Amino acid sequence: MPPSRTNSSAGPGSPDVFGFYDEDTGSVQYLVACPATRKAATIDVVQGFDPRSAATDVDAARHILRFAESEGLEIEWVLDTHPHADHAMASAWLAAETGAPNAIGEKVVEIARLWRDLYNLPDAFDPTRDFARLFADGDTFAIGTLPVRVMLSPGHTLGSITYVVGDDAAFVHDTLMQPDVGTTRADFPGGSAEDLWDSLQKILALPDETRLFVGHDYGTGDRAPQWEATVREHRRHNAHIGGGVTKSEFIETRQARDRTLPLPDRMLHVLQMNLRAGKAPPAEGDGHSYLRIPLNRF
Structure with missing residues (x-):
C-alpha cells in the first residue's frame, strides 16, 4: 500500500517526505528520506489503540516498514516530537524492529514527573531508560547526508520539539494546523498559549519556502x-496567526477555543504508554498489563 501523499525532494539538501494518514486519530505519520543515501527516519508513527477494548496493534508501523523496504530505505532514526495525547506511539516497537535509536525531546523527563503526580504513580516512567536519545534545543544529527536541527517548541506540551530537516522541511507536530484551520490546543497539563505563540514565531522565522509538515x-x-x-502561506493566511495578529489576540483566541474542547478519548490511556516510548506498563502477577485512570481529575 502506498503512502497517503509523497512530497518529493526539491534537490540537494531537500528530503523526500512520505506522509501516512491515520484516519482514527487524524494523525499524520512521516517517513523522511535522504535521496542521496536512502537513509531514513520515521516521525510520530502511530500504534493502534481501541479505547473501548484497550486492544493495541502495530499495523501502521508494519505498513511503514514494508513501504520503506520496498523503496530501498534504511531506517536510521525513530523520532517522536512529544508524548502524544490522542494516540499511542510505536517508538519502542520500531526501535526493536529496526535496531535504530528512538528519540524525543529531553523535557519529556519533566512531563513524566508531572504525570507521575496526576496518575499517583511515583515510581513510573523513566524516559532515560525507554528512549535512546533525549534531544535538547539546538541539538543536531543527520539522516544520511541531510543535517537535522532540533528546535524546542513548547505550548501544546512543555517539551514538544520540531525537527528541521535539510534546507526546506520542518516537522512542526502539534503547533500549527493547516492555514485554514489555525493552530493546535495548548490546554493540556504543562501547555501554554503564550509559550505556543513564542514557538510559532520561531517556526515562522524559517525561510519562506520551508515546507511545514503538521x-x-x-x-x-x-x-x-x-x-x-x-512558511509564507502560514504567515499570510493562517487563521490564528496570519496577517499581523498580535500576541494578545492570539492568546485570547487560542484560550477561548481550548475552553470548548473535550479531552481526547485516548489521552488518559495512552500517555501511560507514551511516557514509556509506547510500551505497556509492566505485566502484573497474572501476566497482563493494566492502565490506571484517575477519576474526576479533569
Whole structure:
C-alpha cells in the first residue's frame, strides 16, 4: 500500500517526505528520506489503540516498514516530537524492529514527573531508560547526508520539539494546523498559549519556502485531509496567526477555543504508554498489563 501523499525532494539538501494518514486519530505519520543515501527516519508513527477494548496493534508501523523496504530505505532514526495525547506511539516497537535509536525531546523527563503526580504513580516512567536519545534545543544529527536541527517548541506540551530537516522541511507536530484551520490546543497539563505563540514565531522565522509538515488534520467541509504548507502561506493566511495578529489576540483566541474542547478519548490511556516510548506498563502477577485512570481529575 502506498503512502497517503509523497512530497518529493526539491534537490540537494531537500528530503523526500512520505506522509501516512491515520484516519482514527487524524494523525499524520512521516517517513523522511535522504535521496542521496536512502537513509531514513520515521516521525510520530502511530500504534493502534481501541479505547473501548484497550486492544493495541502495530499495523501502521508494519505498513511503514514494508513501504520503506520496498523503496530501498534504511531506517536510521525513530523520532517522536512529544508524548502524544490522542494516540499511542510505536517508538519502542520500531526501535526493536529496526535496531535504530528512538528519540524525543529531553523535557519529556519533566512531563513524566508531572504525570507521575496526576496518575499517583511515583515510581513510573523513566524516559532515560525507554528512549535512546533525549534531544535538547539546538541539538543536531543527520539522516544520511541531510543535517537535522532540533528546535524546542513548547505550548501544546512543555517539551514538544520540531525537527528541521535539510534546507526546506520542518516537522512542526502539534503547533500549527493547516492555514485554514489555525493552530493546535495548548490546554493540556504543562501547555501554554503564550509559550505556543513564542514557538510559532520561531517556526515562522524559517525561510519562506520551508515546507511545514503538521501533526494532524481532519479535513473540512471543503477539502480532504492535508498536512503541508509553506512558511509564507502560514504567515499570510493562517487563521490564528496570519496577517499581523498580535500576541494578545492570539492568546485570547487560542484560550477561548481550548475552553470548548473535550479531552481526547485516548489521552488518559495512552500517555501511560507514551511516557514509556509506547510500551505497556509492566505485566502484573497474572501476566497482563493494566492502565490506571484517575477519576474526576479533569
